[in-house]
Amino acid sequence: MHRSTAELTSANNYYEDFEVGQVIRHARGKTVTEMDNVLITNMVMNTAQAHFDEHFMKDFMPDVPGFQTRVVYGGVNFSMVMGLAGQDTGEQVIAELGLDRVRLRAPVHHGDTLYAYSEVLEKQNSDRGDAGIVTFRHFGVNQNDVLVFEGDRKVLMKRRQKLPS
């Protein structure tokens, strides 16, 4: 590669840049369209037609609020929110380690807009000097500030400066 990986990514989102307790509002939102939901749901062969058959939804769950029309697949909701948080909290990630306490709090429909917030829960050293482990709690809210998703994510993130060995 004729450029360094550091030249191709942001300068402000390494392990050292995060402090436990810090809360970040991510710059961009995204309106989740029918294209996003139906494309990703069908691409991953999720066969639940509540995400892609509008006609079926009329009688599917008449007594559950928000389920009279297609709902966005929950995996799309939290992938989108973690994506919106991705440049800030994932551009320097060497490996995603895991997720925990992921909760889908409210349904999302085509045309809803999602915004992402992240809180730094924990930082710890890893077994390598050039990277540390960060745990974030991500939050996704819609255009009405209703919480639609929250969940914890643990990553192995590059340090700007290697620890002395």
Add this chain to the structure above:
Amino acid sequence: MTWSRGNHFEDFSVGREFVHHWGRTITESDNTLFTVLTLNYNPIYTNSDYARAEGHARSVVCPLLLFNTVFGLSVEELSEIGGPFLGVDDLVYLRPVLVGETVYASSRVLACRETENRPGFGIVTWKTTGINEAAEPVITFQRANLVRKRP
């Protein structure tokens, strides 16, 4: 007649195992499309030159696409009949998956319980595992759904 698909709450009992259908080769186009639609800007997913500089043989599959692919394979047997997807716990990415690799999914029932506020539904929790073509586990997670009871 309709050939129905999926299972109801009564079909699940703790310990029951499912080997899910199909498997899926995650292609470069799947990975690029998913990554850019979700704005997940780490170049190891979208720039193979960068991925090689980071020590991978080619682009890495975005872990959220890996999750969604393994989840998708499990839906017909676990949750297609319906009831909202409630959450995921204890998800571990065990090794990176590269574009072109094939994944398979299986699940085991961890818990089945009644719920007072949604008559007609119960809550089922499963542990799902994704493996690659060498049968190495690549992801495990627990998930819970409301699951419709038999009418």
